Amino acid sequence: MLQIFQLYVFVLAGFVGFIVIQRVPPLLxxxxxxxxxxxxxxxxxxxIVAAGGQYGTVSTILGFVAVVCATTNVVAGFLIxxxxxxxFKGQKPATAxxxxxxxxxxxxxQAGAGK
Amino acid sequence: MSELxxxxxxxxxxxxxxxxxxxxxxxxxxxxxxxxxxxxxAAFGMLFAVIGTxxxxxxxxxxxxxxxxxxxxxxGYPMAMKVAMTSMPQFVAFSHAFGAIAATIVGVVExxxxxxxxxxxxxxxxxxxxxxxxxxxxxxxxxxxTGSFMAFGKLQELITGRPITFRGQNxxxxxxxxxxxxxxxxxxxxxDTTWAFYTLVSLGLFLGVSMVLPIGGGDMPVVISxxxxxxxxxxxxxxxxxxxxxxxxxxxxxxxxGFILSLIMSKAMNRSFANIVFGAxxxxxxxxxKAGGPTKEAKTITAEDAATxxxxxxxxxxxxxxxxxxxxxxxxxxxxxxxxxxxxGKVTYAIHPVAGRMPGHLNVILSEAGIDYGALLTDVDDAxxxxxxxxxxxxxGANDIVNPDAEEDKSSPLYGMxxxxxxxxxxxxxxxxxxxxxFSGVENPLFTKDNALMIYGDAKGVLGNLVKEIKALDExx
Numbered sequence: 001m002l003q004i005f006q007l008y009v010f011v012l013a014g015f016v017g018f019i020v021i022q023r024v025p026p027l028l029x030x031x032x033x034x035x036x037x038x039x040x041x042x043x044x045x046x047x048i049v050a051a052g053g054q055y056g057t058v059s060t061i062l063g064f065v066a067v068v069c070a071t072t073n074v075v076a077g078f079l080i081x082x083x084x085x086x087x088f089k090g091q092k093p094a095t096a097x098x099x100x101x102x103x104x105x106x107x108x109x110q111a112g113a114g115k
Numbered sequence: 116m117s118e119l120x121x122x123x124x125x126x127x128x129x130x131x132x133x134x135x136x137x138x139x140x141x142x143x144x145x146x147x148x149x150x151x152x153x154x155x156x157a158a159f160g161m162l163f164a165v166i167g168t169x170x171x172x173x174x175x176x177x178x179x180x181x182x183x184x185x186x187x188x189x190x191g192y193p194m195a196m197k198v199a200m201t202s203m204p205q206f207v208a209f210s211h212a213f214g215a216i217a218a219t220i221v222g223v224v225e226x227x228x229x230x231x232x233x234x235x236x237x238x239x240x241x242x243x244x245x246x247x248x249x250x251x252x253x254x255x256x257x258x259x260x261t262g263s264f265m266a267f268g269k270l271q272e273l274i275t276g277r278p279i280t281f282r283g284q285n286x287x288x289x290x291x292x293x294x295x296x297x298x299x300x301x302x303x304x305x306x307d308t309t310w311a312f313y314t315l316v317s318l319g320l321f322l323g324v325s326m327v328l329p330i331g332g333g334d335m336p337v338v339i340s341x342x343x344x345x346x347x348x349x350x351x352x353x354x355x356x357x358x359x360x361x362x363x364x365x366x367x368x369x370x371x372x373g374f375i376l377s378l379i380m381s382k383a384m385n386r387s388f389a390n391i392v393f394g395a396x397x398x399x400x401x402x403x404x405k406a407g408g409p410t411k412e413a414k415t416i417t418a419e420d421a422a423t424x425x426x427x428x429x430x431x432x433x434x435x436x437x438x439x440x441x442x443x444x445x446x447x448x449x450x451x452x453x454x455x456x457x458x459x460g461k462v463t464y465a466i467h468p469v470a471g472r473m474p475g476h477l478n479v480i481l482s483e484a485g486i487d488y489g490a491l492l493t494d495v496d497d498a499x500x501x502x503x504x505x506x507x508x509x510x511x512g513a514n515d516i517v518n519p520d521a522e523e524d525k526s527s528p529l530y531g532m533x534x535x536x537x538x539x540x541x542x543x544x545x546x547x548x549x550x551x552x553x554f555s556g557v558e559n560p561l562f563t564k565d566n567a568l569m570i571y572g573d574a575k576g577v578l579g580n581l582v583k584e585i586k587a588l589d590e591x592x
Contacts, residue, residue: 003244003245003248003355006354006355006358006360006363009360009363009364009367010351010354010355010363010364010366010367011367013134013363013364013367013368014367014368014370014371016138016368017138017141017367017368017369017370017371017372018371018374018375020138020141020142020145021141021144021368021371021372021375022375023145024141024144024145025145025147025493026379026466026468026474026475026478026493026494027147027475027478027488027491027493028144028147028150028475028478029376029379029468029473029474029475029478030203030207030473030474030475030476030478030479031144031150031154031475031479032141032144032372032376032474032475033207033339033340033343033372033373033376033473033474033475034203034206034207034210035140035141035144035154035157036141036343036347036368036369036372036373037207037210037211037214037343037346037369038157038158038161038210039137039140039141039157039161039365039368039369040214040346040347040350040365040366040368040369041161041213041214041217042133042161042164042350042361042362042365042366043214043217043218043221043349043350043353043362044161044165044168044217045130045164045165045168045359045361045362046217046218046221046225046353046354046357046359046362047183047217047220047221048165048168048169048171048174048180049168049171049173049174049357050220050221050224050225051179051180051183052171052173052174052175052176052177052179052180053173053174053175053228054175054176055224055227055228055231056227056231058227059224059227059228060176060179062220062223062224063179063183063220063221063224064179064182064183065183065216065220066183066216066217066220066221066224067179067180067183067184067187067217068183068186068187068190069187069213069214069216069217069220070187070213070214070217071183071184071186071187071188071190071191072187072188072190072191072194072210072213073187073191073210073213073214073217074161074187074191075187075188075191075192075195076190076191076192076194076195076206076210076213077191077195077210077214078154078157078158078161079191079192079195079196080195080198080203080206080210081154082151082154082155082158083195083196084200084203084479084482085147085150085151085154086151087479087482087483088147088148088150088151088482088488
């Protein structure tokens with residue numbers, strides 16, 4: 001019975017996702033992908049239970065690895081999404097100069113970090 | 116369902132809030148100005164869910180959880196802050212792999228746990244429904260892990276970007292898929308069949324490799340979208356296996372997102388969706404070398420002459436491709452953009468859905484350089500309307516998306532693909548590395564059109580020269 005309910009949740013969430021995501025403009029397709037990726041890092045929740053459940057040494061080690069991977073996925077996913085969306089936010093012609101300066105500064109910082 | 120304790124209620128409440136914030140976060144992505152806030156709220160949703168989970172009564176030891184959370188943050192934070200926008204596809208592939216590793220491991224741990232004899236001499240075992248869920252979880256999870264690493268390797272050029280094929284590849288893949296379904300069937304029929312479970316994990320790992328191997332670099336947007344979808348399905352299946360709704364919802368959202376992007380990409384490449392789902396797109400059509408026929412020589416133009424035309428153009432449309440990303444030419448492109456603007460010209464960008472190595476890739480790269488997203492035309496028809504009245508179209512590192520064969524030559528593998536029509540502008544400049552063909556290996560008759568002029572060289576270098584020449588024009592007069 002429980003699994004029938006789960007199936008409801010899955011199908012309905014899938015529909016909601018389909019309807020919502022279909023309206024995302026192509027401009028934001030890359031952030032969309034990193035955003036959904038970050039959100040599905042919610043496997044972290046399962047990993048936490050696996051790592052802390054004391055199901056034996058092997059399970060704890062595996063659970064630990066899962067927590068590390070899922071946390072990396074979540075942290076990196078949300079941060080990179082934020083970094084990208086910051087570039088799209090509130091860029092108006094009036095601030096184009098400021099944005100250009102910021103980009104130049106970032107470029108310089110990146111060149112510095114890269115080499 | 117057993118009685119809910121107040122602790123369970125709190126946990127479920129955090130999951131509920133998280134689910135709502137996730138959906139609202141994705142909805143915010145429909146408007147660029149609201150997107151950032153919406154996704155920050157979604158991140159808080161994730162935080163709630165994690166805190167809620169820590170209250171779970173099954174957790175007996177927090178030591179490894181905490182260390183894991185800290186290590187994961189230490190790895191994830193610098194990765195996300197340092198990665199260049201041009202490397203976004205690799206980054207996303209890597210991130211998919213990590214999420215999928217977690218999902219797969221959770222499946223393995225859960226399966227082991229249910230098949231361990233406890234102190235009382237009992238084995239919990241699992242129902243067929245749970246076995247099916249866990250089977251799907253490890254199959255999709257394992258497939259996404261190796262598939263994403265392969266994609267990462269190809270994008271990072273650790274492995275050749277060209278398709279790797281061998282004889283009987285399709286038969287081999289079909290055998291693998293069939294074997295996976297048989298194992299899944301056995302596992303569902305008798306959930307205690309340990310060998311079937313581990314066979315499923317291994318087959319998933321093999322499938323990921325064998326499905327991505329035959330795919331070339333130009334098809335990466337489809338592969339990444341598809342892996343996105345698979346990663347979501349793996350997370351959803353995890354939710355079914357451990358009875359957690361927020362996992363089911365989050366996974367379904369990603370599954371849907373990846374599915375939609377795959378559809379959009381396949382449409383933009385004029386490939387059927389079935390073709391993509393079964394990975395057959397790996398066996399790319401052989402380059403149609405049109406035999407015979409006098410090939411016209413493409414005309415070239417010097418940077419100096421091109422600069423003069425650009426400086427006095429009223430409307431310029433730039434069509435960027437992956438070549439711009441490879442050459443890191445986006446910042447130079449912005450300089451050129453600003454110079455033309457200062458001279459009174461209007462600059463817009465025509466961005467094809469499959470330009471770059473992942474959906475929306477070029478938009479991110481140009482925005483990184485500080486180009487206002489209002490100047491980015493992401494609709495092929497809109498862009499073609501603007502092109503028709505443009506003075507100059509500048510193609511930077513793009514090839515197949517401007518190939519007129521897609522409209523004119525029925526025998527071309529590109530035929531039917533929606534493309535830009537730069538030749539409808541008064542003049543076309545093509546900035547190109549060399550005389551080679553595009554990823555599809557198809558000749559591009561655009562280059563020999565009467566109003567097309569080639570500027571050979573690295574995108575960054577050529578754009579830099581144009582900037583220099585336009586500046587020189589000012590000084591000269």
